[in-house]
Amino acid sequence: MKAVKAIFLKELMVEFRNKQMINSYLILSLMILASFRFAFSFIDFSISQLASPILWISFFFAGMFSLSPTYKREIEQGTREALLFAPISVSTIYFGKFLANLLVILCLELFIMLLFFVFFPLNIPDFLALLTVVAIGTIGIAALGNIISAISSNLAQSEVMLPVLLIPVLLFTIIISSISATSELFAGGNLLDVMQEVRFILAFDVVFIAVGYLLIDYILED
Amino acid sequence: MMLKNNLKFVILGFAVILTLISIYLALIYTPSHETMGDVQRIFYFHVASAWVSYLAFGVTFFAGLLYLKSKDFKWDTIAFSSVEIGIIFCTLGIITGSLWAKPVWGVFWRWEDFKLFITLVLWFIFIAYLALRANAKSRTSKANLSAVFGIIGFVCIPFSFGANRIWQQYHPTILASSEGSLQASMAFALVFAVFAFTILYIYLLLAKVDIEKMKEIIDKIKQQVGG
16 A cells, blocks of 8 residues: 555646646647637537537547656656666555556646636536546546556557547447547436446446456566 | 468368359349348348347357456457457448448438447457557557556446437437348358358458467567567
């Protein structure tokens, strides 16, 4: 537990010490939302119907870019060996990095939501429910994204390979369920109306964390 | 080696004969469907291709698990060969399905249908798997990473299935399915086609594994020669 905390704090320190990185994530989020807003400005559309796919696709892309350096920078800076030599289990590294990713992506998502409601003004009857869905969806994104980031860091062209590997496994599981739940909330539902999706996303979270815990050894060992 | 080659020829002959019989069954033996007509005959090959692709991806999953357990490259070769065959049959399944859907449903593709959706997701996942292997840096990392990704991809499938069921509730199917019940002869032709394609898959897998082994031998020889 102490080791997880140490890795977690180390990741956050690296992440926030480099202010350019955080800034570029924030600017990227702004750009994604702006491009959606302008792309849809030519057509007559109902905000409440399009809002939830736009929100989650923005989350997905912004989150993906923040996931990509997690394991790659260890290799680039030569700290990977030191990390693996440390007298801690590999799954500890996974959990530490997962929690740090989770926090960074959640901050990013709060920022995106702030901008989102500026670009796409909407009434949300149950804001707390929206936050709940976003939070549990993000757990899944961070858990699976972390494993895929570890895989892609060992590949040539890792920047391209991360989205290539992440989209087919993430988009059709967590993102689709979250979009479905969020649409319901935007249409005026409350948390009880989306219980089915919430349970489903929670099941994803558990499975993805378990998969990461079991398989991370094989990814990092070689 | 000799015996193994003989066995492979037997399987090949078996696969060819069974496939020919299954073509006969599908095109001539079975009556045409009462509502869909002759178009429905593509269904035998469509179901068989889809079945083989699911089987192939399932084999990849188990071979991946066995590889991670034993670290024997044999399993990795099987997993990879199975994916390649699976992709081919998955593509065939999607194409034949679309050809069938156009006259029956009036559209090539229905985004709401969960079977179509799952097949497409599988196709995406295993295309990504091939991209992963193409970009791996060493033999060990190729085997390790692709085994892990194959397992993750396969684990996701039942979940995308469930997610799609939930998602569907908000997008009710507009087009009513017009599948009638199967007659006995049709069911027989279907089972036969599935069986024939399974034997064909086994042969293709054996052949592909052999090709991969030869490739590895050639690579080794090249290294010894100093290439």
